[in-house]
Amino acid sequence: MDFLRPASWEEALAAKAEHPTAVPIAGGTDVMVEINFDHRRPEYLLDLNRIADLTEWEVGEDTVRLGASVPYTRIMESLRGELPGLALASHTVASPQIRNRGGVGGNLGTASPAGDAHPALLAAGAEVEVESVRGSRLIPIDAFYTGVKRNALAADELIRAVHIKKADGPQQYSKVGTRNAMVIAVCAFGLALHPETRTVRTGIGSAAPTPVRAKAAEEFLNAALDEGGFWDNGKIITPSVAKQFADLCAASCNPIDDVRGTASYRRHAVGIMARRTLTWAWESYRGTAAATEGAA
Amino acid sequence: MSTPNGTPTKITQGSKTKGGIGESTLRPDGTLKVTGEFAYSSDMWHEDMLWGQILRSTVAHAEIVSIDTSEALALPGVYAVMTYDDLPTEVKNYGLEIQDTPVLAHGKVRHHGEPVAIVAADHPETARRAAAKIKVEYRELPVITDEASATAPDAILVHENRDDHHIGHVPHPNIVHRQPILRGDARQAAERADFVVKGEYTFGMQDQAFLGPESGLAVPDEDGGVHLYIATQWLHSDLRQIAPVLGLPERKVRMTLSGVGGAFGGREDLSMQIHACLLALRTGKPVKIVYNRFESFFGHVHRHPAKLYYEHGATREGKLTHVKCRIVLDGGAYASASPAVVGNASSLSIGPYVVDDVDIEAIALYTNNPPCGAMRGFGAVQACFAYEAQMDKLADAVGMDRVEFRQLNAMEQGTIMPTGQPVDSPAPVAELLRRVKAMPLPPEQQWLAAGEQADVRQLPGGLSNTTHGEGVVRGIGYAVGIKNVGFSEGFDDYSTAKVRMEVVGGEPVATVHTAMAEVGQGGVTVHAQIARTELGVTQVTIHPADTQVGSAGSTSASRQTYVTGGAVKNSCELVREKVLELGRRKFGSYHPAWATAELLLEGGKVVTDGGEVLADLADVLEGESVEVEAEWRHRPTEAFDLRTGQGFGHVQYSFAAHRAVVEVDTELGLVKVIELACAQDVGKALNPLSVIGQIQGGTTQGLGIAVMEEIIVDPKTAKVRNPSFTDYLIPTILDTPTIPVDVLELADDHAPYGLRGIGEAPTLSSTPAVLAAIRNATGLELNRTPVRPEHLTGTA
Numbered sequence A: 001m002d003f004l005r006p007a008s009w010e011e012a013l014a015a016k017a018e019h020p021t022a023v024p025i026a027g028g029t030d031v032m033v034e035i036n037f038d039h040r041r042p043e044y045l046l047d048l049n050r051i052a053d054l055t056e057w058e059v060g061e062d063t064v065r066l067g068a069s070v071p072y073t074r075i076m077e078s079l080r081g082e083l084p085g086l087a088l089a090s091h092t093v094a095s096p097q098i099r100n101r102g103g104v105g106g107n108l109g110t111a112s113p114a115g116d117a118h119p120a121l122l123a124a125g126a127e128v129e130v131e132s133v134r135g136s137r138l139i140p141i142d143a144f145y146t147g148v149k150r151n152a153l154a155a156d157e158l159i160r161a162v163h164i165k166k167a168d169g170p171q172q173y174s175k176v177g178t179r180n181a182m183v184i185a186v187c188a189f190g191l192a193l194h195p196e197t198r199t200v201r202t203g204i205g206s207a208a209p210t211p212v213r214a215k216a217a218e219e220f221l222n223a224a225l226d227e228g229g230f231w232d233n234g235k236i237i238t239p240s241v242a243k244q245f246a247d248l249c250a251a252s253c254n255p256i257d258d259v260r261g262t263a264s265y266r267r268h269a270v271g272i273m274a275r276r277t278l279t280w281a282w283e284s285y286r287g288t289a290a291a292t293e294g295a296a
Numbered sequence B: 001m002s003t004p005n006g007t008p009t010k011i012t013q014g015s016k017t018k019g020g021i022g023e024s025t026l027r028p029d030g031t032l033k034v035t036g037e038f039a040y041s042s043d044m045w046h047e048d049m050l051w052g053q054i055l056r057s058t059v060a061h062a063e064i065v066s067i068d069t070s071e072a073l074a075l076p077g078v079y080a081v082m083t084y085d086d087l088p089t090e091v092k093n094y095g096l097e098i099q100d101t102p103v104l105a106h107g108k109v110r111h112h113g114e115p116v117a118i119v120a121a122d123h124p125e126t127a128r129r130a131a132a133k134i135k136v137e138y139r140e141l142p143v144i145t146d147e148a149s150a151t152a153p154d155a156i157l158v159h160e161n162r163d164d165h166h167i168g169h170v171p172h173p174n175i176v177h178r179q180p181i182l183r184g185d186a187r188q189a190a191e192r193a194d195f196v197v198k199g200e201y202t203f204g205m206q207d208q209a210f211l212g213p214e215s216g217l218a219v220p221d222e223d224g225g226v227h228l229y230i231a232t233q234w235l236h237s238d239l240r241q242i243a244p245v246l247g248l249p250e251r252k253v254r255m256t257l258s259g260v261g262g263a264f265g266g267r268e269d270l271s272m273q274i275h276a277c278l279l280a281l282r283t284g285k286p287v288k289i290v291y292n293r294f295e296s297f298f299g300h301v302h303r304h305p306a307k308l309y310y311e312h313g314a315t316r317e318g319k320l321t322h323v324k325c326r327i328v329l330d331g332g333a334y335a336s337a338s339p340a341v342v343g344n345a346s347s348l349s350i351g352p353y354v355v356d357d358v359d360i361e362a363i364a365l366y367t368n369n370p371p372c373g374a375m376r377g378f379g380a381v382q383a384c385f386a387y388e389a390q391m392d393k394l395a396d397a398v399g400m401d402r403v404e405f406r407q408l409n410a411m412e413q414g415t416i417m418p419t420g421q422p423v424d425s426p427a428p429v430a431e432l433l434r435r436v437k438a439m440p441l442p443p444e445q446q447w448l449a450a451g452e453q454a455d456v457r458q459l460p461g462g463l464s465n466t467t468h469g470e471g472v473v474r475g476i477g478y479a480v481g482i483k484n485v486g487f488s489e490g491f492d493d494y495s496t497a498k499v500r501m502e503v504v505g506g507e508p509v510a511t512v513h514t515a516m517a518e519v520g521q522g523g524v525t526v527h528a529q530i531a532r533t534e535l536g537v538t539q540v541t542i543h544p545a546d547t548q549v550g551s552a553g554s555t556s557a558s559r560q561t562y563v564t565g566g567a568v569k570n571s572c573e574l575v576r577e578k579v580l581e582l583g584r585r586k587f588g589s590y591h592p593a594w595a596t597a598e599l600l601l602e603g604g605k606v607v608t609d610g611g612e613v614l615a616d617l618a619d620v621l622e623g624e625s626v627e628v629e630a631e632w633r634h635r636p637t638e639a640f641d642l643r644t645g646q647g648f649g650h651v652q653y654s655f656a657a658h659r660a661v662v663e664v665d666t667e668l669g670l671v672k673v674i675e676l677a678c679a680q681d682v683g684k685a686l687n688p689l690s691v692i693g694q695i696q697g698g699t700t701q702g703l704g705i706a707v708m709e710e711i712i713v714d715p716k717t718a719k720v721r722n723p724s725f726t727d728y729l730i731p732t733i734l735d736t737p738t739i740p741v742d743v744l745e746l747a748d749d750h751a752p753y754g755l756r757g758i759g760e761a762p763t764l765s766s767t768p769a770v771l772a773a774i775r776n777a778t779g780l781e782l783n784r785t786p787v788r789p790e791h792l793t794g795t796a
Helices: A009-018 A031-036 A072-078 A084-091 A096-101 A104-110 A118-124 A215-227 A239-251 A263-286 B030-034 B070-074 B124-132 B147-151 B186-190 B235-246 B273-283 B293-299 B338-347 B380-398 B402-409 B429-438 B523-535 B560-590 B617-621 B688-707 B761-778
Strands: A002-004 A023-025 A044-047 A057-059 A063-067 A126-132 A135-140 A145-147 A158-165 A171-176 A187-194 A199-205 B011-013 B050-056 B062-068 B078-082 B115-121 B135-140 B175-183 B195-203 B215-220 B226-230 B253-257 B287-290 B306-314 B320-330 B358-365 B472-485 B494-504 B507-513 B539-542 B599-602 B605-608 B613-616 B625-633 B652-665 B670-681 B741-744
Touching (some): A009 A126, A009 A158, A023 A031, A072 A084, A072 A096, A084 A171, A084 A187, A104 A118, A104 A158, A118 A158, A118 A199, A187 A263, A199 A263, A215 A239, A239 A263, B011 B523, B062 B115, B070 B078, B078 B124, B078 B273, B115 B273, B147 B358, B175 B338, B186 B306, B186 B320, B215 B273, B273 B287, B320 B380, B380 B472, B380 B761, B402 B429, B494 B617, B523 B539, B560 B617, B605 B617, B613 B617, B652 B688, B652 B761, B670 B688, B670 B761
Parallel strands (some): B050 B287, B507 B539
Antiparallel strands (some): A057 A063, B011 B539, B050 B115, B215 B226, B472 B652, B494 B625, B599 B605, B605 B613, B652 B670
16 A cells, blocks of 8 residues: 655545556545554545645535544534534534544535435535545535445545534434443434525434435425515514424435434434424524524 | 562552542542553553454354465464464363363364464464464364254254253253242242233343453463463463463462553453463464454454243232243353253342242253353343333232332342352342432433523434434333342352561551552452551552462452451451550550550551550561461352252342433433433442442443443354444443442351352343333333334334
8 A cells, every 4th residue: 555645635536547546545534544443445545634724614604614634523622603514513523632533524425324414515505625636616515426325436536624504503313322422423404594595594414325315305494484484574484384394304315224323213313303403493593492403 | 570660559548548448449440440540351461572462253153174374374464373283281271161162173163263373473463364364174064053043953053062960950951041930839939920921022242341351471480381461351260261271380470460441241251361372382482362352352252142931920919929930041052051041040030029929940051052151140141131121010000109019029138049048148029129219310301401492412412413302201110120230140259368467668668569450440449448447557558469379269249358358357356466465565565455455557546446556566566477368258058959949049139220311212212311310229428439330330331232332243153243332332431321329238147247249240230220211111021131213113
């Protein structure tokens, strides 16, 4: 195995163009596990740790440009206001040690349906900035996940950053694991209210071959909120609307049975999380909330 | 050859106080372990050493058609590849009781992950790649995975041609051992019952999950022997199994205990010991083998999963009338400790209660599932999970408070066990229950304590933010258990201690040398405390454990403080007699009390029982050293009758009770255990701090099997599906509740200092207490453990 250590982003792109099978490595929290267990033996490892730019972020007018290697710990500490959903998701990632190393770029690169960041990115709305020697492009998050552990990257492309919409309303994130910390998601759910566009977006993890949005549920809820004038009158979402939203979220799952949980449980749990996160977020939006975000 | 790096050295422990028994002296290895400086067996290194690797079967049950090692041997850096055909003697199997486990598979593999071949190479990665190049052709056989498939009329025999001592009394060759216990007349007694409850229970396969994986270093000796540095639970038991396979006399196999990273029963059986020695002797070089976590899941036996069938009856007044039960333990492919686990499961199957009429049967199966054997609690854990569920059901049927119902039926000193053996030391079962019940309950809705926002850390799901209180219901549950201490059923369960006293730097020092495996239980601390108490010294040196001294028996069965502690005490007493003799010879003429008074060693001096100082120990011992090596035994036990289960089978019992308080998210099926209060009788706490640590650790291990820990074996292929800490979950600190401990000290007059073995009892009652609390919160029946979210939400 050759270990490539580009000193700059341009060198990294050149190396990736020359060696399309090279596996990029930053925090190493996924890649090193695979290598240590001999599940994977890439010809080349492309170490991105010398590229300082990747661990930086910029807060713009409407979006946060989050470098691919910004560790989860930094997101929790510094971007709670702009990216509340992703900050909540970051809290659920593994252990403090892993959160100090791992970042969203790795989650996107691996594209596991169980990656903790995905539901938050889907709900917030995001674009993945990828680049190759051929040029740069932005891939909408909705088009990024293409299959189990597959994404829309070309062989010569690297993930440089993620552009995430700054929160314009309350966001929530819930994850079910079978212990209270350090656990891979059995399933996860992200929800973001977007009062500016009067829409609600969702993201579901570990309940389908890829991270997905519950589009039918979103459409139903958007229509129901609109119809009832809820965005303006700030009324409580009726239990029947919340229930139908939850049922539609559960129905948008396509889960499997595995050692972590049954398909039937995953569908059930997504429904519960959908109802709860909607309630929390909406209570927060109404401004009367007693308890909205999880106190972490 | 020279001594490898990372070999344990002598530890000398001083003490600013008297440092004797009853004090919470600190562990000499504690700081090293916490700061990462302790040398574990996996840290050992020897110049010029090779790395061993084991090739394991990828299928659970198959004939081996062929093994081709040529490509592996051709790999540069590979020094040896060995298969069954390369074993040096006619002894090719090992085993704790039944020698049914092949050192390397011969003709057939019987479980997923069975060792097939071994490799030595100059780099661990080379060894791993070489092993991967060995081609094994399997012809797969149907798998036997449960009682039905094991005992079907046309079932394939997991072991053909059995000739062990159990084959004569088992109903089928795929049953390792069967122990019935019949006392009174359960059928007739059932007619007196006003209430009868029945239940079927399932207990999942738990892993010991010790944090230091199996590892060791074998160094060839110049005399043709080998020196094995190893993390184990019982050096001499390993030795007896290793030497015949190597074709060496036991004196040529030297063994030294290296740093052990936990055991919990999982190191009672051999793992890589013989493999490392074979490769070292074959190559003439030191060979180190270290399992990774994945391999560790295949490299040691687990706790027996079990099916338990119970019937309990009680009168209207709440008195137990009878118990019928049948316990089916899955022993997996090899016997390991299964026969003894059967003995425990059957004899302790009704729990710490008075029942005169019982009909009990326990069996262990041979299957193609992973081999199961010793784990903390050893057969008593599975039974306790079931009988405590039954006691709750029956209390409800009678209409009594669940704790009062237990207290009404609780055994006490003098109660006769189902085996006919009287309980002849304190058995404060009702009192332990009273104590846990009397502890204050944690406040309700603690997640609201911090202010307006819910503190999710106090809720099920924790920082995963799944609830802010929605769906959360509190539950409370109680359980109590009984565990035997020491090896039972007539086993000659002795230990040996060598104790020396001499003057070093003008100060009397005692050296304690035993073969006791320190696996984290704190024996090294306790031995020093005993020596200080008995010999009146401050400085005690603990010699590394090795086979240069007689056997200490196993660090298991809650027995080491009792048995090796007893041996140290005994040898100290013999040393004291010799020291006093020496004193009489040297100074007897100076004071009449030398001849007439009861003399003690205290504060570095010889004193009379009236406190008068006769001499300094330093003067008595000047130019001399006094040393004694002696074996020590607890009172003997006897085997259980094979038809009736009657017999004086156990040495001592240990009791603990728990109260569990849980918060259950009833919609998501997530559980947070808020508190697990424990009361335990320890006889005498030799080191109170260590006692509390043991109780909290055992309690947490019991919590693990209640809500998360399970090795999942595919019932169609018998392959392990979750051999990693990613998917085999053990409690983290965020899953571990507050564990208030109430320690009771009622002396057992038969035991040294009146002590009781303590390590296992808390593991028993913790699990059923948590289950009872979850049932209390959800109203669900929950007949299996661990409980997973799908069981609480009807989505299994």
